[in-house]
Amino acid sequence: MAKIQSQGSWGLPAHSPKRTFSLSQVQNQVDLVKGDFALPVGLGRSYGDVGLNTGHTVVNSRDANHFLSFDRETGILKCQAGVTLAEIQRTFIPQGFALIATPGTAQVSVGGAIANDVHGKNHHRVSSFGAHLKEFTLLRTSGEVLVCSPSNNSEMFEATIGGLGLTGFILDATFTLKKVNSAHLIQDTIHFDNLAEFLRVSKDSESSHEYSVAWVDTSKRKFGRGFLMRANMADDGDFGMPPAKAIELPMLPFGVVNKYSNAILAGAYRLSNSRHNSETKVDYQKYFYPLDAIAYWNHAYGPKGFYQYQFVVPHESAEAAINEILKQVALSGNQSFLSVLKTLGGQKPAGLMSFTRPGVTVALEFQNRGIETLELFSRLDKILTEANGALNLSKDARMPKALFEQSYPRFQELEALRDPGISSGLSRRLMGF
Ligand SMILES: Cc1cc2nc3c(=O)[nH]c(=O)nc-3n(C[C@H](O)[C@H](O)[C@H](O)COP(=O)(O)OP(=O)(O)OC[C@H]3O[C@@H](n4cnc5c(N)ncnc54)[C@H](O)[C@@H]3O)c2cc1C
Missing domain, CATH: 3.30.465.10 (Uridine Diphospho-n-acetylenolpyruvylglucosamine Reductase; domain 3)
Incomplete structure (x- = not known):
């Protein structure tokens, strides 16, 4: 059975380009991509169709690695x-x-x-x-x-x-x-019972800690509780590096992620972190990239793949909107185990189509259960639209055009500067080219 990751996107099942070139080939002979829409791609770690070009040309940058x-x-x-x-x-x-x-x-x-x-x-x-x-x-x-x-x-x-x-x-x-001055961070963990508490703890941590990220429970009875893991780089001269090798998860013919496994995993995850309330030294890999320890963890979702629904909402509507979204998720029975909360800063976005903007972002992950999952997203989109929120394009495979145009108002500026020989699944779906 094909690995999801080999198809060019991290979340979705099989998609195949018509032809593939390497970036070095195209750099030496750009005419190779003439006559078709091409798309540059990297490691296929985007979750939706931003890095997919089904039926067209893909240019993979992996050989440009110096x-x-x-x-x-x-x-x-x-x-x-x-x-x-x-x-x-x-x-x-x-x-x-x-x-x-x-x-x-x-x-x-x-x-x-x-x-x-x-x-x-x-x-x-x-x-x-x-x-x-x-x-x-x-x-x-x-x-x-x-x-x-x-x-x-x-x-x-x-x-x-x-x-x-x-x-x-x-x-x-x-x-x-x-x-x-170290390959390590000093981390501590703070538990919260609801979103109001998360927002307060997160705000308090901004001046004392460079890094912070929270896990939030999406189960029916406990949604909104969670814990914040905040950290600073250590300053101890310890450059001992973590192991490079990851455990590989094979593709499973069925998903092993469901509401029962989610509940067990959520409980275990919370418990394992409750032991770490005082300061702990962790290597950078463990703090920044915990999922990289298991190569192809996406295979746990089975061959139909999964969707990630990552949104940001402005500070003023964050508590109400996130609470309502978590409530809708809990009521739907589509629990998300990997549910991450982060506060974004108020800096001017670096790009004209950047996802990041001032507010709170939440990333939720759901096994692809077809129409049931898509109907849940439609309900979440309504909440997001009213809250003036946005979905992350690098994680999206299905957002409605109206939500895209409301939340990425500079898309026409990108259209004016785009390369007419380039197109992607996402650009055709949302921008019509
Ligand atoms: C476990 C996990 C955790 C993640 N966490 C975060 C997170 O915390 N924050 C966050 O922002 N993202 C996160 N992501 C998303 C990921 O960082 C982005 O999707 C990233 O862009 C993927 O890079 P890639 O090399 O795999 O590119 P691909 O997914 O292959 O392509 C992504 C985009 O880059 C373009 N591209 C690639 N190479 C080039 C090139 N040479 N020239 C021009 N365009 C190019 C493609 O056309 C496409 O539009 C996470 C993803 C995973 C799987």
């Missing part, structure tokens, strides 16, 4: 677009440098991190990946090569950050790493 230069005075790194965040952390943390903004998996390419303007557990302090970019090189399907920065081709720079791969092929990027 570091090009590094300045240890400034921490400025230049690398090709197919280098992964895992490779950057493994190479540079032992030398005392780390990524400033990093998502919940390191199995992401630099090109993918820019195109979805990914954010991490410290968005409230440092904004998103795009905010730390100095420059990148963009190849258009016309053969034109543009060097983009805040002062050079600045419109294209802003459109490409969070630009969903639609402005061209990012060949390389230059960005800043920060100095660290």
